[in-house]
Amino acid sequence: MHSVPLSWYLILSAVLFGLGVAGFLLRRNIITVFMCIELMLNAVNLSFVAFSYQLKQIDGHLYAFFVMVVAAAEAAVGLAIILTVFKNRATLQIDEVDSMKG
Amino acid sequence: MTEMLIFWAFAIVSVGCAVNLVIQRHPINGAISLIGVMGSLAVLYLQLGAEFIAAVQVIVYAGAIMVLFVFVIMLLNAEAEQRTGRSAVVRLIGFPSLAALLLLVGMLIRRLAPAPESVRFGDFMGGTAENIGRSLFTGYLLPFEVTSALILVAIIGAIVLAHKEID
Numbered sequence: 001m002h003s004v005p006l007s008w009y010l011i012l013s014a015v016l017f018g019l020g021v022a023g024f025l026l027r028r029n030i031i032t033v034f035m036c037i038e039l040m041l042n043a044v045n046l047s048f049v050a051f052s053y054q055l056k057q058i059d060g061h062l063y064a065f066f067v068m069v070v071a072a073a074e075a076a077v078g079l080a081i082i083l084t085v086f087k088n089r090a091t092l093q094i095d096e097v098d099s100m101k102g
Numbered sequence: 103m104t105e106m107l108i109f110w111a112f113a114i115v116s117v118g119c120a121v122n123l124v125i126q127r128h129p130i131n132g133a134i135s136l137i138g139v140m141g142s143l144a145v146l147y148l149q150l151g152a153e154f155i156a157a158v159q160v161i162v163y164a165g166a167i168m169v170l171f172v173f174v175i176m177l178l179n180a181e182a183e184q185r186t187g188r189s190a191v192v193r194l195i196g197f198p199s200l201a202a203l204l205l206l207v208g209m210l211i212r213r214l215a216p217a218p219e220s221v222r223f224g225d226f227m228g229g230t231a232e233n234i235g236r237s238l239f240t241g242y243l244l245p246f247e248v249t250s251a252l253i254l255v256a257i258i259g260a261i262v263l264a265h266k267e268i269d
Contacts, residue, residue, distance in 0.1 A: 003222040004109045007211050012113050014207045023124035029183040031129040053150045061229045069249050073256035075167045079174045080263035
């Protein structure tokens with residue numbers, strides 16, 4: 001075995017995505033939760049690039065590129081929302097932002 | 103052999119950094135770990151022949167987006183999160199079920215993915231800036247233009263949300 005099987009890349013992508021989901025559910029800090037979403041987007045990008053390699057086509061790279069662009073826009077808006085939440089409530093714990101709880 | 107070594111080294115680094123992101127209580131430690139994940143993923147992209155995506159990963163993700171995150175963490179003076187009581191159910195079955203899920207997904211991928219396909223450095227080098235740019239301005243022109251509108255909306259949204267009201 002002298003080269004890496006393609007499925008290992010997909011397994012690595014799945015592991016990273018699972019860790020992102022775990023962090024999203026476990027963490028209580030709003031910024032860390034947001035970073036876990038970024039981790040999930042990165043994991044999906046890895047599988048896009050791996051499939052692009054398998055099919056010897058460039059389309060996967062373009063999808064990864066668009067995911068990055070959307071992630072950049074999302075980070076800008078999301079961090080602005082976090083700033084607003086902090087300005088109004090002076091907390092970053094998502095447990096304490098619960099005014100919509102019945 | 104070298105491919106295998108590179109893959110294992112950077113896969114272990116990225117998974118280790120991701121685990122660190124999940125278990126750290128302070129967001130700045132998480133941000134540094136996420137930069138580690140993104141850097142090692144950039145090396146794996148390079149191995150898969152995606153040199154443009156690897157460069158964009160380092161410049162846009164590890165550069166711009168993570169600087170924004172670190173800037174906000176510093177600006178808000180974020181502290182380590184407080185401990186909250188978790189339910190016994192979560193403590194007992196959370197991690198075993200996560201491990202079972204990952205095992206299941208891994209087995210499914212091993213079963214479904216074509217086995218002989220393997221990655222050797224240099225087999226596919228189509229991901230150059232020239233090729234990406236050409237298909238971005240021909241086949242993917244409409245999504246590319248829609249993206250510019252999306253970024254404009256995001257800029258306006260960020261300014262509206264974060265601007266300081268002058269009384």
